[in-house]
Amino acid sequence: MTPRRLHVLAINGGSSSxxxxxxxxxxxxxxxxxxxEAQAIGSSAGLLRVRAGHDGSTLHEETVAVADNxxxxxxxxxxxxGMDVPRPDAIGHRIVHGGPHLLAHARIDAAVMARLETASAFAPLHVPAALAVVRAAQARFPDVPQVACLDTAFHAGLPEETRTLPVDRALLVDGVRRYGFHGLSCASILAQWPQAPPRLVIAHLGSGASITAVRAGRSVDTxxxxxxxxxxxxxxRCGDLDPGVLAWLSRERGMDARTLERLVDHRSGLLGVSGISGDxxxxxxxxxxxxxxxxxIGMFVLSVRKQIAAMAAVLHGIDALxxxxxxxxxxxxxxxxxxxxxxxxxIRLDPARNRSGAQRIDDGDAACEVRVMPTEEExxxxxxxxxxxxxxxxxxGSGAG
Incomplete structure (x- = not known):
């Protein structure tokens, strides 16, 4: 019997949360x-908090050392x-990168795990930690289906001119292409706003940040x-960088792949430029x-502004941001x-609405609607x-009945 309802546990792991x-x-x-969420993972003062779903009130909060995800x-x-909540019928895991051979959400079996292991090479900062949690979930809930929910899936249909990178075509067979990320976040925006206008730009700005052009509900560039x-x-993270910089660092400073990866992912961006913090x-x-x-701060603002402008050009205009x-x-x-x-x-903001936390923050007479919306990845x-x-x-089965 097709289930009417399922109780699903969503797991969304980051580098420290x-x-x-x-x-x-x-x-x-x-x-x-x-x-x-569990915050400050890897520190001696991690925070673990559980909230009630109906009103967001705190049900449990503790400071506890948590070594890893x-x-x-x-x-x-x-x-x-130990809580009065249902046992999950299924568990969904956010997987940042599915690699070249897994472009859609998939129930996790041995073959899917093997593909995800291969995909670790494309996102070593994210995928290995997520797969470790998948194994832990499989061990704890051996009878519960586990599903890989891919950030790359939303962008799987990118047009050829945007998914193809300008390098030797021979590299395409190895999966060298544009994949795009924050796909679950983008999908959640469309789920919240099903009547979004056809030319939409989504700016997902957090410790990781990306800008995506959406035409009629489909990702066309990111x-x-x-x-x-x-x-x-x-x-x-540095974002786009002259590739010659990496070649120079390798040739003149003797940096290997691991050192370069550490530089561009952990010692660049806001932290690298300021020398103070990435926050x-x-x-x-x-x-x-x-x-x-x-x-x-000025560099961050400019880089985001430039990408929004680029996506507006891709869409031949912009109806909403x-x-x-x-x-x-x-x-x-x-x-x-x-x-x-x-x-x-x-794009023109109403300063008072922007400061107030309103959902719609554009000047009412502006041609482009501007909204602030929560990302609902879980x-x-x-x-x-x-x-x-x-x-x-x-x-x-029928889940809750």
Whole structure:
């Protein structure tokens, strides 16, 4: 019998945090039982918080040392087992990169795991940690379907001219192409705004950041490339960089691949330029007295503005711009600074609405609608798990009944 409802546990791991949510899912509707996160993973003062789904009130909060994402998942699973919430019917995992041979969300079996292992080479900062959590979830819930929800899936249909990188064609067979990321975030925006106008630009701005051009609900271009290191300047990642810089560092400084990877992913971006922090909030506190902090902020704003303009060109105009992600949702000054140079594209903010936290922040007379919307990656994971398992008949029963 096709299930009407499923209880889906979404796992969304980052480099130092792990977000989760247990949702009741029925079609495209996903209602949270509980949500939460483990923060500052790897430190002695990590924070673990669980919130009630219906009102966001805190059900559990503790400061605890958590060594890695696997330990965080184990602690979360134990907490959920002690709460009055349903056992999950399925578990969905955010996987940043599926590699060249996995371009759609998939139920995880041995063959899919093998493909994801191969994909680790494309995103070594993200995929190995996510797969470690998958194995832990399989061990703890051996009878529960596990699903890989790919950030790259949203961009799988990129046109040939945008997915192809300008390198020797022989490299295409090895998977050298543009994949695009933050796909679950983009999909969640469209799920929240099904009537979005046809020419939409989504600016996902957080510690990782990307800009995506969406035409009639489909991704047609995006700032990140083969890996999540490219595109706009980020907290610790460089974004787009003259490839000659890497060749020079290799030739003149003797840097190997691992050292270069460490440089572009961990010692660049806001942190690299400022020499202080990759956290935009921290840099704002210091920008009046620290020229390097001011420079880093200005470079970040300019890189985002340039990419929004580029995506508007790809779309032959822009009907709407959405800000999402930690910076996009919460930093009114960043939004104002980015949009200040885009009046020519019909983007004009209402300063009071922008500061107030309203959803729609454009000047009412502007040609382009500008919105601030939450990224709902965990909710989107649950929708995608339900659609996959129900659509393929890979799960039976009736969930909550």
């Amino acid at each position: 792990l977000k989760f949510g247990l949702f009741q899912v029925h079609g495209r509707e996903a209602s949270p039982h509980v949500t939460g 696997v330990q965080a998942f184990a602690r979360i699973a134990r907490l959920l087992a 700032s990140m490339g083969m890996t999540p290191s490219g595109g706009v300047m980020m907290a610790t 935009l909030r921290r840099l704002r506190q210091l920008e009046r007295k620290e020229p390097a902090a001011k420079l880093a 959405v800000f999402t992600g930690g910076i996009g949702e919460h930093d009114a000054q960043a939004r104002a600074d980015i949009c200040e140079g885009l009046a020519w594209a019909g 909710r989107q994971i649950c929708r995608d798990v339900h659609a996959l398992l129900v659509g393929t008949g890979d799960i039976g």
